[in-house]
Amino acid sequence: MAVEPKEYNLDREITWCPGCGNFAIMDTLKRTLAGLGLSPHQVLIVAGIGQAGKMGQHMKANTLHVLHGRLLPVATGAGLVNNRLKVLAIGGDGDGYAEGGNHLIHAARRNIDVTYMVHNNMIYGLTKGQASPTSTKSIKTPTTPQGNPLEGLNPITLLLGLKASFVARSFAGDKEQLRAILEKAIQKPGFAFIDILQQCPSFNKVNTFKWFKERVYDINEAGHDPSDLKEAFRVALEWGDRIPTGIFYEDPEPRPVFREAVLGGEDKPVTTSEINPLDITEIMEEHL
Numbered sequence: 001m002a003v004e005p006k007e008y009n010l011d012r013e014i015t016w017c018p019g020c021g022n023f024a025i026m027d028t029l030k031r032t033l034a035g036l037g038l039s040p041h042q043v044l045i046v047a048g049i050g051q052a053g054k055m056g057q058h059m060k061a062n063t064l065h066v067l068h069g070r071l072l073p074v075a076t077g078a079g080l081v082n083n084r085l086k087v088l089a090i091g092g093d094g095d096g097y098a099e100g101g102n103h104l105i106h107a108a109r110r111n112i113d114v115t116y117m118v119h120n121n122m123i124y125g126l127t128k129g130q131a132s133p134t135s136t137k138s139i140k141t142p143t144t145p146q147g148n149p150l151e152g153l154n155p156i157t158l159l160l161g162l163k164a165s166f167v168a169r170s171f172a173g174d175k176e177q178l179r180a181i182l183e184k185a186i187q188k189p190g191f192a193f194i195d196i197l198q199q200c201p202s203f204n205k206v207n208t209f210k211w212f213k214e215r216v217y218d219i220n221e222a223g224h225d226p227s228d229l230k231e232a233f234r235v236a237l238e239w240g241d242r243i244p245t246g247i248f249y250e251d252p253e254p255r256p257v258f259r260e261a262v263l264g265g266e267d268k269p270v271t272t273s274e275i276n277p278l279d280i281t282e283i284m285e286e287h288l
């Protein structure tokens, strides 16, 4: 039976500001999941702390709202014990690139079977506008009153450097592209990373919807081949008057996901496995 996007609706007050990019991202995610025939009970959303992390509170699915920056370790564990769930990790640029930066590196390296959506509004939204790792140089914020002295981090080149199995960027203002990318990412076994540029009308007055809209272009439409890692790096270095979006890199050949490395490819949830405890008596006696 076809799944309807409204099955993901929750009858609960939504606390995002009017004009927030999160509305378009959530709407697109619901349509994508329903379009793939996934029902809410088949999906787990592990959400970080921040406005982006509220996706987990505003959607009907299995959801875990975890500590700031710690969504990837939790998603790793959840996917290991129950591989029947489609695991999505959703958080902001502060959550993922600052506090959670270390986890991001190892999630990509391990190739955990998770789709990771970073809502990149280039600011700390929830805590009212402090600079994040992706904030533009010179932007004035409560933590950079003289202007941000640092260049923003480029998450795409970072993930390409880690040779993550799927590396993409989209924009909350292009629902069609976002849906096409999410569809591929969610179906892809292994770590699928999507940086989603997003306006924050309340706290980022520099990188506005209009600012993004005037700059983004689709690299795949422009002929970029996602199997070409070297070319992906070249394209990903662009940022300024033109901002590349689309799929930068996708493994040409599937590679083992973390679960296979840890559990030897056992194709069932751990909870359904027989309990077979190791006998550690000998080791214990040795140390008595």
Ligand SMILES: Cc1ncc(C[n+]2csc(CCOP(=O)(O)OP(=O)(O)O)c2C)c(N)n1
Pocket (backbone or CB within 6 Å): 049, 050, 051, 052, 053, 068, 091, 092, 093, 094, 095, 096, 099, 119, 121, 123, 124, 125, 126, 127, 132
């Ligand atoms: C361990 C910890 N450190 C800091 C905070 C405070 N804090 C909450 S959300 C947040 C950043 C939010 O920014 P981002 O992840 O970009 O999400 P957004 O609100 O912009 O969607 C911070 C620093 C916290 N809750 N917990």
Ligand SMILES: [Mg+2]
Pocket (backbone or CB within 6 Å): 050, 092, 093, 094, 119, 120, 121, 122, 123, 124, 125, 132
């Ligand atoms: Mg943010």
